[in-house]
Amino acid sequence: MLNYIWGGLIVLSLVFALTSDVNDFLNDTYRNDKPLPVTILLEDNFDAEARRQNVQVQILTKDLMTHYSDSVMTGDTWSGALLYTSAGRELRFAEDATLAEPLRTICDQTGQNDCRASVQGTPTSAQWQSTITFRPVRWVKMNAIAAAAIDFAQTAVTLALGLIGGLGLWMGLLKIAEASGMLQGLVRFTQPLIRPLFPKIPKDHPALGLIVLNLSANVLGMGNAATPLGVKAMQELQTLNETDDTATDPMVMLLAMNTASVQIMPPVTLVAIMGLQINQLFFSIVITTALSLIVGITAVKVLGRLKRYREVNS
């Protein structure tokens, strides 16, 4: 199933990106190479030969509307600079200029913080009526998915390496708990509660204790502790696995309980976003969590009986 979803995500993103880009091409969304009428307001001490002069750019609402055939755009005056190079005159919008779509996309594509357009003609008066042409914009979404792929691959490594500290700390503490007999005590104490959900784990096995710790950490909203505890529980379950790369019933159950989330304390990020509002949501979250947990557990039990998902060795 994961193979299909994974492949599907990749193929679909190509299809959508291509559709969107072809659509842009057919509608000429960005009006490539077509001049846009503007008024450039020159400063008093303007020098036509200077390389760089501060100016204001005024684009009228009616010009934007006709140029981009868009009835919601509004004109404005932006600050920028007029550049005079061997390539001719160029207009550079100020870095903090807030532009509406599709101008924003055009600017993002021509270069971050360097939004330029070539200017036609030579300055005539302090209110110079001219036209500007942006660099042609093509393949916006195709570029975006390629950039996103590289970006997210990098994020994945950052995320994984960021776990090292927490993993190390908890794995160390758990080793002590194991060596001191604490874990075994926890197993004896809690297995009547937890074993019905994991019937295939042998009695008194340390995995049961780790599962209890993982679920408790989840309940208390301690996400940083829950992951290492869950990983350690999975490692214990793997010692019982007769295959190398296929998940066992207890593994799928533990995973489902983690993805459905068993937490009663709202996650820290949500508290940070919602502030005091979170108090109101306490019960709605608890009820929804409980219901979805029950559904998740039932789904694991029912799907596990289907022929295509049955365990290889049973």
Add this chain to the structure above:
Amino acid sequence: MSIIQLFLDYASALVLPAILVGFPLYGMIRKVRVYEVFVEGAKDGFHVAVMIIPYVIAILFAIGMFRASGAMDFMTDLLRPVVGLIGIPAEVIPMGIVRPLTGSGSVGIILDMINQFGEDSIFVKMAATMFGSTETTFYVIAVYFGAINIRKTRHAVPAGLIADIFAMFAAVYVVLFLFG
């Protein structure tokens, strides 16, 4: 704050220090060479983190591409009439789709919704309930199964998604019931 909340608040503040001190202390009482054993265990942390990298890269880059392609907007439009029939407001569909895929993406969606509808709005309550009651399914799968090199995930994905879809519906109905 209700009593339960207060209790949980105290519990989550006290449990961590209790474990951090309690485990080694109990070990010392039981004559375990705590330092040596801790280091032995902690070694594994690095190993696990490195082991999950390929799995997390695989999952995240596919999701990143999918998001960047604009497919999400298309799916929202596609699902709008279907889920509308069973009383799910279109405003919360993006959250339902993004939640199992990425955590940072769903945070972004909630922030957007607060800007758009205000903190008190029923849509924000629904989205926040979805956020609080489910996990980033695909990331959890990548980390937990990646750590032990499990590639054939059997029914883990369908079961996780069933629970996620159910949670999306449940969040809407529960919020409507409590605040509607």
